[in-house]
Amino acid sequence: MTTRTASCRCGQLTVTCTGEPVRVSVCHCFACQQRSGSAFAV
Ligand SMILES: [Zn+2]
Structure with a gap:
Protein backbone atom coordinates (compact mmCIF):
# COMPACT_ATOMS: atom_id res chain seq x y z
CA MET A 1 0.00 0.00 0.00
CA THR A 2 1.19 3.49 -0.81
CA THR A 3 2.50 5.63 2.03
CA ARG A 4 1.93 9.36 1.76
CA THR A 5 3.39 12.13 3.88
CA ALA A 6 1.89 15.59 4.31
CA SER A 7 3.55 18.54 5.96
CA GLN A 33 -2.38 32.19 -3.12
CA GLN A 34 0.82 33.60 -1.66
CA ARG A 35 2.37 30.16 -1.28
CA SER A 36 1.62 29.04 -4.82
CA GLY A 37 1.77 32.38 -6.65
CA SER A 38 -1.51 31.40 -8.30
CA ALA A 39 -5.21 32.03 -7.83
CA PHE A 40 -5.48 28.76 -5.92
CA ALA A 41 -3.38 25.91 -4.53
CA VAL A 42 -3.90 22.16 -4.83
ZN1 LIG B 1 -5.59 27.92 1.73
Missing part, protein backbone atom coordinates in the same frame (compact mmCIF):
# COMPACT_ATOMS: atom_id res chain seq x y z
CA CYS A 8 2.68 22.15 6.59
CA ARG A 9 4.61 24.91 4.94
CA CYS A 10 6.85 25.62 7.92
CA GLY A 11 7.74 21.90 8.21
CA GLN A 12 6.99 21.66 11.93
CA LEU A 13 4.01 19.39 11.45
CA THR A 14 3.89 16.22 9.38
CA VAL A 15 1.46 13.38 9.05
CA THR A 16 1.80 10.03 7.33
CA CYS A 17 -0.98 7.85 6.00
CA THR A 18 -1.40 4.87 3.73
CA GLY A 19 -3.76 4.32 0.85
CA GLU A 20 -5.14 6.47 -1.90
CA PRO A 21 -6.75 9.86 -1.29
CA VAL A 22 -10.53 10.09 -1.43
CA ARG A 23 -10.19 13.33 -3.34
CA VAL A 24 -7.82 16.20 -4.03
CA SER A 25 -9.05 19.73 -3.38
CA VAL A 26 -7.96 23.24 -4.20
CA CYS A 27 -7.87 26.15 -1.75
CA HIS A 28 -8.36 29.78 -2.68
CA CYS A 29 -7.40 31.42 0.61
CA PHE A 30 -4.89 34.25 0.65
CA ALA A 31 -2.15 32.14 2.26
CA CYS A 32 -2.40 29.51 -0.47
Whole structure:
Protein backbone atom coordinates (compact mmCIF):
# COMPACT_ATOMS: atom_id res chain seq x y z
CA MET A 1 0.00 0.00 0.00
CA THR A 2 1.19 3.49 -0.81
CA THR A 3 2.50 5.63 2.03
CA ARG A 4 1.93 9.36 1.76
CA THR A 5 3.39 12.13 3.88
CA ALA A 6 1.89 15.59 4.31
CA SER A 7 3.55 18.54 5.96
CA CYS A 8 2.68 22.15 6.59
CA ARG A 9 4.61 24.91 4.94
CA CYS A 10 6.85 25.62 7.92
CA GLY A 11 7.74 21.90 8.21
CA GLN A 12 6.99 21.66 11.93
CA LEU A 13 4.01 19.39 11.45
CA THR A 14 3.89 16.22 9.38
CA VAL A 15 1.46 13.38 9.05
CA THR A 16 1.80 10.03 7.33
CA CYS A 17 -0.98 7.85 6.00
CA THR A 18 -1.40 4.87 3.73
CA GLY A 19 -3.76 4.32 0.85
CA GLU A 20 -5.14 6.47 -1.90
CA PRO A 21 -6.75 9.86 -1.29
CA VAL A 22 -10.53 10.09 -1.43
CA ARG A 23 -10.19 13.33 -3.34
CA VAL A 24 -7.82 16.20 -4.03
CA SER A 25 -9.05 19.73 -3.38
CA VAL A 26 -7.96 23.24 -4.20
CA CYS A 27 -7.87 26.15 -1.75
CA HIS A 28 -8.36 29.78 -2.68
CA CYS A 29 -7.40 31.42 0.61
CA PHE A 30 -4.89 34.25 0.65
CA ALA A 31 -2.15 32.14 2.26
CA CYS A 32 -2.40 29.51 -0.47
CA GLN A 33 -2.38 32.19 -3.12
CA GLN A 34 0.82 33.60 -1.66
CA ARG A 35 2.37 30.16 -1.28
CA SER A 36 1.62 29.04 -4.82
CA GLY A 37 1.77 32.38 -6.65
CA SER A 38 -1.51 31.40 -8.30
CA ALA A 39 -5.21 32.03 -7.83
CA PHE A 40 -5.48 28.76 -5.92
CA ALA A 41 -3.38 25.91 -4.53
CA VAL A 42 -3.90 22.16 -4.83
ZN1 LIG B 1 -5.59 27.92 1.73
